Amino acid sequence: MTDFLGVPIPVLLGQLLLGLINGSFYALLSLGLAIIFGMLNVINFAHGAFYMLGGFVAWYLLSKMGLGYWWTLFAAPLLVGLAGVIIEKTLLKRLYRMDHLYSLLLTFGIALMLEGLFRHIFGAAGKPYPVPALLTGGINLGFMFLPVYRAWVIAVSLAICILTWLAIERTKLGGYLRAATENPALVQAFGINVPLMLTLTYAFCVGLAGFAGALAAPLYQVSPGMGSSIIIVVFAVVVIGGMGSIGGAIVTALALGVIEGLTKTFYPAASSIAVFVVMVLVILIRPSGLFSREA
Amino acid sequence: MNGTTLSATSAAANSTRTLGLTLLVAVAAVMLLAPFAVYPLFLIKILCFVLFAAAFNLVLGYAGLLSFGHAAFFGGGAYIAAHAAKVWNLPFELAILSGTAFATLIGFIFGAIAIRRHGIYFAMITLALAQMIYFLAVQMPFTGGEDGIQAVPRGYLLGMIDLRNITAMYYTVLGGTVIGLIIIWRAVNSPFGHTLSAIRENETRVTSLGLKPDRYKLIAFTLSAALSGFAGSMKALAFQLASLVDVTWHMSGEVILMTLLGGMGTLIGPIVGATVVVGLEHFLSTSGLPITFIIGLFFVICVMMFRRGVFGELKNLLERRQR
Numbered sequence: 001m002t003d004f005l006g007v008p009i010p011v012l013l014g015q016l017l018l019g020l021i022n023g024s025f026y027a028l029l030s031l032g033l034a035i036i037f038g039m040l041n042v043i044n045f046a047h048g049a050f051y052m053l054g055g056f057v058a059w060y061l062l063s064k065m066g067l068g069y070w071w072t073l074f075a076a077p078l079l080v081g082l083a084g085v086i087i088e089k090t091l092l093k094r095l096y097r098m099d100h101l102y103s104l105l106l107t108f109g110i111a112l113m114l115e116g117l118f119r120h121i122f123g124a125a126g127k128p129y130p131v132p133a134l135l136t137g138g139i140n141l142g143f144m145f146l147p148v149y150r151a152w153v154i155a156v157s158l159a160i161c162i163l164t165w166l167a168i169e170r171t172k173l174g175g176y177l178r179a180a181t182e183n184p185a186l187v188q189a190f191g192i193n194v195p196l197m198l199t200l201t202y203a204f205c206v207g208l209a210g211f212a213g214a215l216a217a218p219l220y221q222v223s224p225g226m227g228s229s230i231i232i233v234v235f236a237v238v239v240i241g242g243m244g245s246i247g248g249a250i251v252t253a254l255a256l257g258v259i260e261g262l263t264k265t266f267y268p269a270a271s272s273i274a275v276f277v278v279m280v281l282v283i284l285i286r287p288s289g290l291f292s293r294e295a
Numbered sequence: 296m297n298g299t300t301l302s303a304t305s306a307a308a309n310s311t312r313t314l315g316l317t318l319l320v321a322v323a324a325v326m327l328l329a330p331f332a333v334y335p336l337f338l339i340k341i342l343c344f345v346l347f348a349a350a351f352n353l354v355l356g357y358a359g360l361l362s363f364g365h366a367a368f369f370g371g372g373a374y375i376a377a378h379a380a381k382v383w384n385l386p387f388e389l390a391i392l393s394g395t396a397f398a399t400l401i402g403f404i405f406g407a408i409a410i411r412r413h414g415i416y417f418a419m420i421t422l423a424l425a426q427m428i429y430f431l432a433v434q435m436p437f438t439g440g441e442d443g444i445q446a447v448p449r450g451y452l453l454g455m456i457d458l459r460n461i462t463a464m465y466y467t468v469l470g471g472t473v474i475g476l477i478i479i480w481r482a483v484n485s486p487f488g489h490t491l492s493a494i495r496e497n498e499t500r501v502t503s504l505g506l507k508p509d510r511y512k513l514i515a516f517t518l519s520a521a522l523s524g525f526a527g528s529m530k531a532l533a534f535q536l537a538s539l540v541d542v543t544w545h546m547s548g549e550v551i552l553m554t555l556l557g558g559m560g561t562l563i564g565p566i567v568g569a570t571v572v573v574g575l576e577h578f579l580s581t582s583g584l585p586i587t588f589i590i591g592l593f594f595v596i597c598v599m600m601f602r603r604g605v606f607g608e609l610k611n612l613l614e615r616r617q618r
Contacts, residue, residue, distance in 0.1 A: 043415045091599060100415050101361050102598050105555065108548060109594025116587025232426045232544065235419040239412070272430040276423050280408055283420065287411040 007265055013144040015265040016258060021150055021219065023257020024157035025051075027250045028212040029234045030241065031161055032205030034249040035168070038181050039201045041100060042092060045107040048231025049114040050206045054080045054213025055222040056118060059127050069132035073214050080210025081203040088202040093195070111228065118224040126221030153215055160208070161250045168246060177201065236279040242289025252290060311613075326469060335465040336534070341573045342472040343530040348553040348565035349479050350522035355551070356560035357483055358515045359495030361418045363547050364405065364425025365523050370542030371428050372398035372524025373531035377444040378437055380532060387450035387458060391471075391528045398524020399517060401428070406516035410509050422544060429542045443538030447531060458532075468529050475522050480562060482518060491515055523550075545587070552590060555597050558604030567606050 003009065029047055036044045057079050058072040067075065087110060095103045131149045138147040168174035180187040180194050188194045213226070220226060234253075241252030256275050263274040270277075282290060329338050347369050354360045376394030379385045385393065409420040432438045439445070449458035458464045482488050494501045494508045501508050531537040540546065549572065557568025572590075579586045601608050 037415075043419070091595065094599065098602075101418075102602065104361070104415065104418060105551065105594060106598045108551075109591045109598065112545075112548065112591030112594060113588050114591075116585045116589070116591055120585035120588060228544065232422055236423040239416055239419050239423065269434060272434075273427045276427045279420070279423055283408055283411055 005266070010144045012265055015261040017144075017146070017150060017154075017261075018264070019258040019261020020154050020254065021257070022260060023254035024154050024161075025212050025216055025230065026234055026237050026253035026257055027161050028157050028208050028215075029230065030237045030249045030253045031164060031246060032208045033234065033238055034241075034243045034246055035164075036202060036205045037243045038246075039177060040092070040096065040103075040198055042095075042103040042107070043100065044202075044206070045104055045231065046087075046110040046114070047107075047206070047209050047234070048227030048229075049111040050080050050084065050209040050227070051213040051216070051230060052118065052222075052224060052227030053083065053114060054210030055129075055217045055226060056122070056127075056213075057210065058214035058217050059129055059222040062129065063127075073211070076214035077207035077211040080213075081207030084203040084206030085199055088199050092202070093198075111231070115224050115228060122224060124224060126223040126226075128221055129217040131218045149218060153219065157212070157215065160211070164208070165246050165250065233275050236275045240275075240279050240282045240290060242291050244289070245291040248289075248291025330462050330465045335461045337573075337577060339465055339468045339533045340530070340577075341570055342468050343526045343533070344550075344553065344569040344573050345566050346472045346475045346526040346529075347523050348550055348557070348569040349476055349562070350519045350526065351550045352554045352559055352561075352565040353479055353482065353522075354516055354519040355554055356564070357488060357495065358491045358512055360410075360512060360516065361414075361551075362409075362421045362516070362519075363418045363544070363551070364421035364423075364428075365520070365550050366542050366544065366546035367405070367425035367428040368398040368402055368520040368523035369527035369530075369550070370432065370537070370539075370546060371401060372527035373537040373541050374432060374438055374444065375524075376528035377447040377531040377535075377537035380450060381444060381447045382437070386454065387452055387467075387532065390450070390532060391525065394528030394531065395521055395525040398527065399521040402520020402524070403513070403517045406513045406520070410512050410516070422547070425542070425547060426544065429539070429544070432539055432542050438537075441539065443536055444531075445536055447535040447537070449532050449535065464533050468533055471525065471529050475525055476562075476566075478518075478522065482515075483562065487511070487514070548594075549590065552594055552597070554604075555602075556593065556604055558607030558610070561604075561606050561610065564604050564606040568604065571605070 029051060033044060033047055036042055036047075054076045058076040061067040061072045061075055062069065091106060091110075092103060095106060135149045135152050138145050139151075140146075168177060176187060176192055177197065180192070180197060184194050213222075216226070233256075237253050237256050238249065240256065241248045243249070256278065259278060260271055260274050264271040347365070351362070351365050354362050354365075372394035374394075375397040376390045379393040380387070380390035383390075383393075405421060405424045408424065409417050412420055433440060437444075449464060451457055452463065452467050456463050456467075458467060483491075490501065490506060490511050494511055498508050527541060530541070553568035553572045554565045555568070556571060557566065558564030572593075575589070575593075576586060579589060597604070603611060
């Protein structure tokens with residue numbers, strides 16, 4: 001059997017793989033969004049812009065400064081995280097006591113600024129980014145051809161998601177984080193520097209977005225619009241999963257990537273709205289989201 | 296409250312009312328004479344965005360719902376009105392009505408879905424729903440993809456007045472905008488409007504009084520969508536163009552900025568905000584500066600420094616003086 005519902009199996013598996021890759025990026029981003037929301041009570045609209053920033057930093061370091069792929073993959077999240085520290089310290093911090101609305105609008109403004117600036121400097125066209133020599137080529141699995149870089153993207157994103165999840169659910173530091181989410185004043189009273197923890201949390205999650213951007217660069221090219229197109233899908237993912245659970249965010253993100261990939265195979269015209277349709281269905285059936293703890 | 300303070304407040308209210316009335320007459324005179332001094336098409340653009348921002352404010356300022364998807368109603372209305380005028384050959388009024396009806400319909404559906412969640416989630420859901428409309432506008436054959444619907448005929452007002460005359464078009468849009476603003480003013484100053492503000496302040500208490508907040512929110516959202524679609528339809532016919540620009544999430548963001556900049560929850564604020572933002576963009580479009588960047592910068596400045604907006608801060612200052 002080489003066909004499934006009229007679609008050749010290799011094509012189907014190829015789309016599934018693409019779906020999993022998209023899902024990995026959704027996972028890296030929605031994980032960060034969920035943690036930031038849990039800790040800082042902020043919806044970080046600029047998350048997509050930081051993803052774009054990560055891609056651009058990697059591209060700049062690689063093609064203008066001559067750094068190798070591995071260095072850029074290491075430097076991009078650090079530099080993006082640093083940008084996150086500056087934004088948290090100077091702007092975001094002042095809005096914690098106010099309505100969620102203002103921090104959403106602030107980060108929206110930051111997203112517009114970043115996108116506008118990069119479009120102005122680099123133009124709207126995508127910048128090509130070569131796959132490192134070590135990860136070129138592919139493996140023939142018999143039933144399909146697996147490009148090494150794609151396998152690497154899925155593996156490394158999954159590993160990072162699981163490590164982050166473990167760090168938050170199973171370590172002492174994660175325990176402080178969770179406690180500070182529940183009652184910041186009490187945790188502060190125990191002698192833990194909560195403001196510093198908030199800054200580092202923001203920097204870490206934004207750094208994750210930057211890492212995703214650098215990781216995505218060889219697959220999708222780097223362009224100023226890459227952040228805004230992904231962030232809206234990630235918002236839908238977050239609505240579907242509910243932001244109460246980090247594990248839930250990861251699972252939802254991967255599942256939606258796969259659903260998107262399958263839609264692309266069977267009904268290509270609907271692939272761009274598939275995630276949104278799922279979102280509407282979930283809101284109608286279970287308004288609080290699939291993994292949410294709230295009623 | 297004793298007699299002296301009462302008369303002082305009523306005197307203050309009286310003087311505010313006289314001031315308001317004088318201002319209204321002055322604005323009316325300026326708007327009637329404006330097309331002789333300023334390029335009418337630019338004024339039409341301002342008017343359409345004034346109505347759009349005022350309609351949006353109904354949801355954000357009065358009901359306290361942050362919609363991130365109002366571009367769907369504005370741009371969606373524009374597409375349907377343009378299609379109705381160009382392909383169905385409907386007269387001007389019916390084309391506008393079709394666009395408005397479409398916006399009302401999707402406004403009702405989006406509202407009914409999004410109201411099931413609160414706060415931040417509401418914003419994200421409206422954004423995602425509006426993005427669906429954007430993708431449909433990109434893909435569906437009748438919208439013309441990247442080109443949009445071009446060369447839309449303006450037609451005749453009431454079958455008599457030729458709207459190819461730009462001055463006639465201006466006065467028609469002015470009339471439409473004023474009607475829209477009066478509807479908003481009536482809605483806000485009615486028991487309905489007061490209930491909306493009460494829901495924004497304390498939803499639980501409103502529920503405990505035996506009212507159904509969701510129903511009020513849905514009506515407000517639908518009305519806001521309808522008027523946004525009305526504004527978009529007028530813009531499409533006046534500019535003879537419906538394009539993707541009007542359905543992007545940037546447009547949803549821009550209308551938020553107009554409302555925020557002018558002062559949300561006030562009637563005048565969105566009018567001021569829309570005028571400033573459209574004027575700014577007009578000025579920037581020839582300057583070579585990155586518009587998106589500057590719009591973003593305005594957002595950041597507004598949120599960090601004056602959250603009440605230009606008009607809100609002004610009103611606050613006046614009220615403090617009178618005290």
